[in-house]
Amino acid sequence: MKQYPNVFLFDHPLIKHKVSILRDKHTSMKEFRELIEEIATVMTYESMKDVELVPVGVETPLEKTVGYRVKEESIVIVPILRAGLGMVNGVHRVLPTAHVGHIGMYRDETTLEPQEYYCKLPDGIADKTVYLVDPMLATGGSACDAIAALKKRGVKKIKFMAVIGAPEGVAKVAEAYPDVSVYVSTLDRCLNDNGYILPGLGDAGDRLFGTK
Ligand code: PRP
Ligand code: URA
16 A cells, blocks of 8 residues: 555554454454454554643652643544444543544445434534544545544544554545544455455444444
8 A cells, every 4th residue: 555644554563463353253242342442542542642731730759840731621532433432432541531522424335435324523623633433444435524524513633543444445534634644553455345344354333232
């Protein structure tokens, strides 16, 4: 795949280990859900290297010094429903007071076109940094539409996080939105004729929530 300055791929042994278990069709719903959360936590650490800090006074047992606090009130987590919900707890582990917005999208199974069915975002969203999360970045249609929905509401800073990305989808988002940082834990080979990622992990929503 072409390299994009706004795309960040992970090359971390822990992620390779956890994603391999996620892929396994024998992995239970409970373990799948726990792994998605854990990977989201690791990804959040990595994606926060440029996070805004506020200086704060700290009194150690020995003296007064200056410490730092993450400006958590400026961050909103937005999962793309349904499967993005599986990543929220993982991000909250790092940013426990971040507010959460929701965007509902489903892919029409014949056209593969995303359809928006829900959007509820916290007040003042335009001035926040949005962590948009979805485990799967396949054709890129859902991510592009969710980004467009956020931009329509004035959001200027967006970080998109996906656990698994197909080259086609990563390129689509990176090219359509060069101002959006795209974090992908694992880049897979390609899409099949039904728009599923190969080797992938199947349908993330179904595996998270026990549906078919
Ligand atoms: C999955 C996934 C993404 C989308 C990715 O959701 O969670 O949102 O597909 O595919 P794309 O990149 O080709 O748009 P799905 O549409 O299956 O909805 P669901 O989570 O509600 O099952
Ligand atoms: N959505 C999924 O859940 N899995 C895929 O492989 C592609 C889209």
